């Protein structure tokens with residue numbers, strides 16, 4: 674039982690599972706995997722309640738991926754109210770430093786103590802309510818932000834686990850190994866490894882081309898005794914959905930075809946592929 678004398682433990686007492694998404698390198702698709710994980714957990718049951726917290730303070734991309742750029746968070750007497758994804762029936766909540774910036778494109782230039790304070794506030798001041806899952810998107814590598822996050826969440830450590838994202842290239846795998854050593858050093862259980870951008874599916878004929886080497890993620894998982902959760906190919910449909918969500922929001926309204934992000938993602942081939950990954954994640958929990 675968590676010590677409820679900590680503000681973080683009190684705030685997170687109704688959050689059943691917390692999954693931290695890590696990657697050794699930037700640009701491997703950690704934020705898109707975090708977003709897809711949250712969307713798939715949301716879709717896993719008609720009553721599932723999911724939160725996604727973006728602690729990538731200097732490069733927040735979750736609001737854009739969920740089509741929520743430009744939203745602000747409301748401060749209530751009981752803390753910050755998260756922003757809910759379109760079409761999610763208030764079952765997919767999001768919090769990010771991106772909601773606190775004055776203008777889209779502004780950058781956060783903060784020193785360590787201010788970043789640490791922001792992370793503490795995200796964990797202790799957001800009114801998540803009851804959640805089945807809280808997915809946390811982190812900055813690339815293993816930085817002070819990761820240490821702050823784990824330090825503040827020490828009272829809820831038994832509910833924490835991690836997923837590591839890599840791409841197939843050797844340099845990304847080497848960085849993923851550093852990430853794994855970090856999880857071991859801080860005693861954070863790892864649910865498994867996902868290899869992203871593993872091959873390219875031709876949108877015309879469906880032929881898969883292995884642009885980079887392939888199978889490195891599975892091999893690393895095997896050697897390290899980790900579960901290999903699966904591979905996700907480069908999917909142009911996914912980029913259109915996640916990267917263009919905001920352009921559509923600004924130019925044509927957030928529900929261009931009458932569906933929210935959760936419904937639009939649900940009909941992509943990535944969503945179908947991710948289901949297999951989610952099944953393995955849920956088996957590990």
Ligand SMILES: Nc1ncnc2c1ncn2[C@@H]1O[C@H](COP(=O)(O)OP(=O)(O)OP(=O)(O)O)[C@@H](O)[C@H]1O
Pocket residue numbers: 696698699700701702703704705706729732734812813869870905906907908909911912915916
């Ligand atoms: N499987 C995929 N297929 C196609 N595009 C992808 C895939 N995964 C990620 N991308 C795209 O690659 C870019 C980088 O992805 P993302 O922002 O998720 O990476 P990241 O690891 O979180 O980066 P960083 O931590 O450096 O901000 C984005 O434009 C994203 O839409």
Ligand code: SF4
Pocket residue numbers: 875876877878879880
């Ligand atoms: S895989 Fe076939 S259909 Fe696709 S781009 Fe290459 S040649 Fe064209």
